[in-house]
Amino acid sequence: MICGSVYMTCAIGTTTLSFVLPAAECDFTLDSANKGEINATPLVGMIFGSYVWGSMADTQGRKKVLVISLTMDFIAGLLSSLAPNFITFLICRFFNGFGIIGATSVCFPYLSEFLAFKHRDLNLCRLEIFWVLGVCAVPGLAWLLIPLKFTWTPYPELTFRSWRLFVFFCGVPSLIIGLTLHFCFHETPKFLLSQGHHDEALAVLRKVFVFNKRRDPSEYCVRRLAAETHNLQLNEDGSPMHFPHEHKGEKASLGRRIVLRLEVLWDQNVALFSGPLAKYTLLACFIDFGIMSSYYTLMLWFPELLERFHSYNNLHGGDAQVSGVCDVMGVVLDPGANNCTSPEHVHGPDNDVYLHTLIIGLSCLPTSFMLGYLVRKIGTRIMLMLFMTTSGIAILCLHLIHNEMQNLVLSCVFEALASVAEATLFCAVVHIFPTHLRALAVSLTVTCGRIGAVLGNILLGVLLDLSCEVPITTFGVLLVASGLLCLALPKPSGDHPRHSICSHAL
Numbered sequence: 001m002i003c004g005s006v007y008m009t010c011a012i013g014t015t016t017l018s019f020v021l022p023a024a025e026c027d028f029t030l031d032s033a034n035k036g037e038i039n040a041t042p043l044v045g046m047i048f049g050s051y052v053w054g055s056m057a058d059t060q061g062r063k064k065v066l067v068i069s070l071t072m073d074f075i076a077g078l079l080s081s082l083a084p085n086f087i088t089f090l091i092c093r094f095f096n097g098f099g100i101i102g103a104t105s106v107c108f109p110y111l112s113e114f115l116a117f118k119h120r121d122l123n124l125c126r127l128e129i130f131w132v133l134g135v136c137a138v139p140g141l142a143w144l145l146i147p148l149k150f151t152w153t154p155y156p157e158l159t160f161r162s163w164r165l166f167v168f169f170c171g172v173p174s175l176i177i178g179l180t181l182h183f184c185f186h187e188t189p190k191f192l193l194s195q196g197h198h199d200e201a202l203a204v205l206r207k208v209f210v211f212n213k214r215r216d217p218s219e220y221c222v223r224r225l226a227a228e229t230h231n232l233q234l235n236e237d238g239s240p241m242h243f244p245h246e247h248k249g250e251k252a253s254l255g256r257r258i259v260l261r262l263e264v265l266w267d268q269n270v271a272l273f274s275g276p277l278a279k280y281t282l283l284a285c286f287i288d289f290g291i292m293s294s295y296y297t298l299m300l301w302f303p304e305l306l307e308r309f310h311s312y313n314n315l316h317g318g319d320a321q322v323s324g325v326c327d328v329m330g331v332v333l334d335p336g337a338n339n340c341t342s343p344e345h346v347h348g349p350d351n352d353v354y355l356h357t358l359i360i361g362l363s364c365l366p367t368s369f370m371l372g373y374l375v376r377k378i379g380t381r382i383m384l385m386l387f388m389t390t391s392g393i394a395i396l397c398l399h400l401i402h403n404e405m406q407n408l409v410l411s412c413v414f415e416a417l418a419s420v421a422e423a424t425l426f427c428a429v430v431h432i433f434p435t436h437l438r439a440l441a442v443s444l445t446v447t448c449g450r451i452g453a454v455l456g457n458i459l460l461g462v463l464l465d466l467s468c469e470v471p472i473t474t475f476g477v478l479l480v481a482s483g484l485l486c487l488a489l490p491k492p493s494g495d496h497p498r499h500s501i502c503s504h505a506l
Helices: 002-015 017-028 032-060 062-081 086-112 117-145 162-184 189-194 198-213 254-272 276-316 325-329 352-362 365-378 380-400 404-418 421-432 435-463 469-488
Strands: 152-155 158-160 222-225 502-504
Touching: 002 062, 002 086, 002 117, 002 162, 002 276, 017 032, 017 086, 017 117, 017 162, 017 276, 017 352, 032 062, 032 086, 032 254, 032 276, 032 435, 062 086, 062 162, 086 117, 086 162, 086 421, 086 435, 117 162, 117 352, 117 365, 117 421, 189 198, 189 435, 198 222, 254 276, 254 435, 276 325, 276 352, 276 380, 276 404, 276 421, 276 435, 276 469, 325 380, 325 469, 352 404, 365 380, 365 404, 365 421, 380 404, 380 421, 380 469, 421 435, 435 469
Parallel strands: none
Antiparallel strands: 152 158, 222 502
16 A cells, blocks of 8 residues: 555656646746656656666665655655746756656565565556556646636746646645655565665564564564575676675765765676676666657647647537547647636636546556456566557557547557556566666666656657657557567566575574
């Protein structure tokens, strides 16, 4: 539940801007290129943040990263709701992306390290349900707050409208979940064991036993934990490779601590790009690049595209026929037009955009609930390939639509399949990589995915009003190609009995 809440908060923080674009275009005088910059800026923050958080999670702990990153997301959300101009808003959203990506990439390793192998895939897949709930919560909250008719002018440079209130409330869950994690939850015993903290790991496992069994701590039969030798990187002579670290009680200078941290990061990267792991690292990165370049881009632009469909119907009549989605994209919303006199009505009198976006989000529920069962029965690789290729075909079919309903159906198909693709990929990644590299491997995968999302948002923002056929086709082809590469990922294998985390008292 706590990891699901973290992932739901990540979904809210990631998709907030999808409704800010139409509502804030008047305050910041936005054109399509500016909107692309707003969507891309948090993703740039994610690119820089994911690698930092991943290295920190593998050296300082998963829980610490979750708490700090969620707190940063809340602070960035608060400041961005008070940003007086476009540039300040971009800077705040950069740090929003920098923060939220830490929670997004680390919650999977955090949960997986509390689970036995036989329960891992099912429970990791269940996180996707919470992502969908977060995606659905955003249009619901936007529908509730953005149409409110109020303004507050604390100083001449800032007019606080309803969309700013929406931005603030989207950051509140990060603070609540971060505080809950800090005060009520523990570091993973698997991470503690990998760092040599055997007594602390045993104490966490004992608390889990007491909570689950409702029995006295003295009844816990485990007295010591076996070293996790199968997760150690080996030198050429077969001896364990130890990453540099600061010993307890050692008071190193700031410069020395920075050098140690860089040495750890370098050794982790050498391990990721050496031997058989190098192939899987590159595969995971390219696959996530293909997923996020299309999924994040279209997810963030859906309200804008639906708003243009709404404007197209108003211009040509409710039953207007089109010969592809790009006919509709020719409708450019003018920030200086009358629609800016009432930003709270930016989505039309019938609130069709809110409703359609909510329907698109709800379409993800069936695949999210079925994901765990499908992965267990069919396999991670096959399901990932099917999700990505089918969603890519749905994007290509946008060229063939004739009305708004067909656009809504294809958008639902794409969202339902693409939304579970990254979670499925994360399930594969946590199986492939050992404990001391797992968080960094997920973070590196996420980094490449966000690079794809940045490029996708910039590409769509620049070409949307000029030639939208190019980005739409590119997204579809890239998804299909990345999906086929999923077949090259290894099949997951269980933990060997002799590598069990626990050894009972002799």
